[in-house]
Amino acid sequence: MEAFLAILAVLSILYSTVAGAQTGAIEQNFAASLTAVPAEGLAVTGAFYVPVYSSVSMSQGKLRADFSVTLSVHNASETRPLVLKRIAYFDTSGKIVESYLKSPVALKPFATVEVFIAANDVRGGTGANFVVDWAATGEIAEPTVEALMVGGVGAGHYAFISQGRPIKVVKN
Numbered sequence: 001m002e003a004f005l006a007i008l009a010v011l012s013i014l015y016s017t018v019a020g021a022q023t024g025a026i027e028q029n030f031a032a033s034l035t036a037v038p039a040e041g042l043a044v045t046g047a048f049y050v051p052v053y054s055s056v057s058m059s060q061g062k063l064r065a066d067f068s069v070t071l072s073v074h075n076a077s078e079t080r081p082l083v084l085k086r087i088a089y090f091d092t093s094g095k096i097v098e099s100y101l102k103s104p105v106a107l108k109p110f111a112t113v114e115v116f117i118a119a120n121d122v123r124g125g126t127g128a129n130f131v132v133d134w135a136a137t138g139e140i141a142e143p144t145v146e147a148l149m150v151g152g153v154g155a156g157h158y159a160f161i162s163q164g165r166p167i168k169v170v171k172n
Contacts, residue, residue: 025100026101026105027102027105029114030111030112030113030114032111033107033108033111033112033113034105034107034108034111034113035081035107035108036106037081037083037104037105038081038083038106040137042083042135042136042137043136043137043138044135044136044137044138044139044140045085045133045135045136046133046134046135046142046143047131047133047134047166047167048130048131048132048134048143048164048165048166048167049129049130049131049164049165049166049167050129050130050147050162050163050164050165051129051162052069052071052117052128052130052147052149052162053069053162054066054067054069054117054119054122054124054125054126054128054149055067055122055124055125055126056126056151057126063153065151065152065153065158066119066120066122067119067149067151067158068116068117068118068119068149068151069116069117069124069128069147069149070117070147070148070150071087071115071116071117071130071145071147072112072113072114072144072146072147072148073087073107073112073134073143073145074110074111074112074143074144074146075107075108075109075110075111075112075143076110076141076144077109077136077140077141078109078110078141079109080136080137080138080140081107081108081136082106082107082134082135082136082143083104083105083106083134084101084104084105084107084113084132084134085104085134086099086101086131087099087100087101087115087130087131087132088130088131089117089124089130090124090128090130090131091124091125091127091128092124092125092126092127092128093125097124097128098123104135115130130145130147130164131167132164142166144164145163145164146161146162146164147161147162147164148160148161149162
C-alpha cells in the first residue's frame, strides 16, 4: 500500500509541473468523453458539493501538508448524456477561485471528466470545495462526483477521497 501511495505522490508531483489551473481544458483534454449538448429541454437538474483539501494542517498546526486534488465527474448512466453546467472551485472563505467550464458540456454515457489542482496551487486552502451543477433531458442515474487528494510530508505519503454530496434544500 505504501508503494502505491508513493507512486501516486510522484505522479502527482510530475503532473503538477505540467498542469496548473485547467480553465477551458475540459473541452480539450476530454474531447473523447464529450458529446453534443442535447437540443431538447433539460428536465432534470442537480448539484453536488465536494469538500476538498489542497492544504491540511498537521502537528498541532505547526506544519502544513499540500495536496494535489483531482476532481472526477462520472456519468453513471448507460444510456443518457449528462450535461455539466458548472464546475466551480471555491476557497476556504467561499470566494470563487476558478471556473472550469466556458459553457455547458455533455458527457457520453459512462464517460468521465476531471479537473486537476496541483499540490503547489494552495489558493483553495484548508476548506476548499467544488460545486458541480448538472442536468439531463430525462430520468438518469445520479452522477458520481469525487475528489482524490494526494500529497506527502517528509517520507510520509497520503492519499484520500472525498465524495460529493447532493445539494438539497433542507426545510424546517
